[in-house]
Amino acid sequence: SKTCTDVICPFCGTLCDDLIVTTDDEGKKILNVENACAIGAEKFLHASDHSHRVTRPQKLQEDGSFKEITYDEAIEYTAQMLANAKKPSMYGWSSTNCESQSVGHEIAELCGALVDNTAAVCHGTTLIAVQNVGIPSCTLGEVKNRADRVIFWGCNPAHAHPRHMSRYSIFPRGYFTGKGQKQRKIIVVDPRPTDTASLADVHLQVEQGYDYELLQALRAAVRGNELTGDIIAGVPKEKVYEAAELLKSGRFGVIFFGMGVTQSLGKDHNIDAAIMLTKDLNDYTKFSIIAMRGHYNVTGSGQVLGWQFGFPYSVDLSRGFARYNPGETGTIEVLKRKEIDAMFVLGSDPGAHFPMECVKEISRLPSVAIDPHITPTTAICKVHVPVAFVGVEVGGNCYRMDNVPIEARKVVEPPEGMMTDEEFLKAVLKRVKELKAN
Numbered sequence: 001s002k003t004c005t006d007v008i009c010p011f012c013g014t015l016c017d018d019l020i021v022t023t024d025d026e027g028k029k030i031l032n033v034e035n036a037c038a039i040g041a042e043k044f045l046h047a048s049d050h051s052h053r054v055t056r057p058q059k060l061q062e063d064g065s066f067k068e069i070t071y072d073e074a075i076e077y078t079a080q081m082l083a084n085a086k087k088p089s090m091y092g093w094s095s096t097n098c099e100s101q102s103v104g105h106e107i108a109e110l111c112g113a114l115v116d117n118t119a120a121v122c123h124g125t126t127l128i129a130v131q132n133v134g135i136p137s138c139t140l141g142e143v144k145n146r147a148d149r150v151i152f153w154g155c156n157p158a159h160a161h162p163r164h165m166s167r168y169s170i171f172p173r174g175y176f177t178g179k180g181q182k183q184r185k186i187i188v189v190d191p192r193p194t195d196t197a198s199l200a201d202v203h204l205q206v207e208q209g210y211d212y213e214l215l216q217a218l219r220a221a222v223r224g225n226e227l228t229g230d231i232i233a234g235v236p237k238e239k240v241y242e243a244a245e246l247l248k249s250g251r252f253g254v255i256f257f258g259m260g261v262t263q264s265l266g267k268d269h270n271i272d273a274a275i276m277l278t279k280d281l282n283d284y285t286k287f288s289i290i291a292m293r294g295h296y297n298v299t300g301s302g303q304v305l306g307w308q309f310g311f312p313y314s315v316d317l318s319r320g321f322a323r324y325n326p327g328e329t330g331t332i333e334v335l336k337r338k339e340i341d342a343m344f345v346l347g348s349d350p351g352a353h354f355p356m357e358c359v360k361e362i363s364r365l366p367s368v369a370i371d372p373h374i375t376p377t378t379a380i381c382k383v384h385v386p387v388a389f390v391g392v393e394v395g396g397n398c399y400r401m402d403n404v405p406i407e408a409r410k411v412v413e414p415p416e417g418m419m420t421d422e423e424f425l426k427a428v429l430k431r432v433k434e435l436k437a438n
């Protein structure tokens, strides 16, 4: 057998980079995965079991069944669909590497497409807030080595980012945090008594939808202002004061926040307030804030879109230049307005996560889904193109939730003849260029 060390896990935004993967001598089958959490290990083991995988593209037939087609046919269908559309949407990009994202954007520019990633339904509000007020941030390494005050606001890493707490935020012993968990004070803000909340020193059980009020109350308490009312956003006033004093008394603190606060009432204004709270705390101690990004390379998608078009998501290229107006140029909005005439999905599953009227609209459109798995999206798209798993069967660059780029490694061969995202996109790009030239 062969052993591959320092393997990254291509599942969540924690992007753990310490996995040890053992394969057979030919590098065809994964025998063992060490250090990963249950979700991460399953991704590798599941990828390595080819018996249940679709290995060739499939096209939807009139009777509702799928018929196998060749990769060349799938490339032709995709290129024709994108080149002939007036305003195609190219959505997803969060579960693939930056190299593929970059090729996809070139196609989008040629075809006047709308390019969007899964931030549209998770941390897009965060990106808007960062544009509004900036972001005082740091790396997860700094959190491990320095942080003695940690807030989890509207997120539950015990389930969504299982090794986050053991590698960076609660348990590890770092350079200035030699006593690990004993040296850290944890505050969890969540309406629910979650498994993460059970580890907290202070659990602020905010009333659902009142995060903004609690954030502003904390800002006032941190600055020593008096709070009016005995209960604020469902939390007793004394507990707000207690939390404020706890945060100010630390040497280095960090706020981690998730979709509980980005997608609840207030949206980007909640994040404006969370960033301003971080800024206020820097008058007393050192504080940072980091978004708990979900998909393993959604951060990378924002980065690559940022370099290439200046905006991190919901970029509309249909007028020949980049426009960005979330709420108008987002994929959900254009689907609801029935404004696009072709749908291309790669590295995400809108069929499982978008509102039903958008899912129905996708099913009416000419559409292609690029995904190693059969998903609700591949089931409603006209063509499904299976590809190799990034981070398992092909390497490439990915960005961790704290914006640190990490190179993913290839540990096994993909099923014979299977294309990677990047290979497929490059072939489509070549064909689109030919079609446009004619």
Ligand code: SF4
Pocket: 009, 010, 011, 012, 013, 014, 015, 016, 035, 036, 037, 038, 039, 040, 041, 161, 162, 163, 164
């Ligand atoms: Fe993979 Fe996330 Fe688990 Fe780390 S915490 S092993 S990145 S799923």
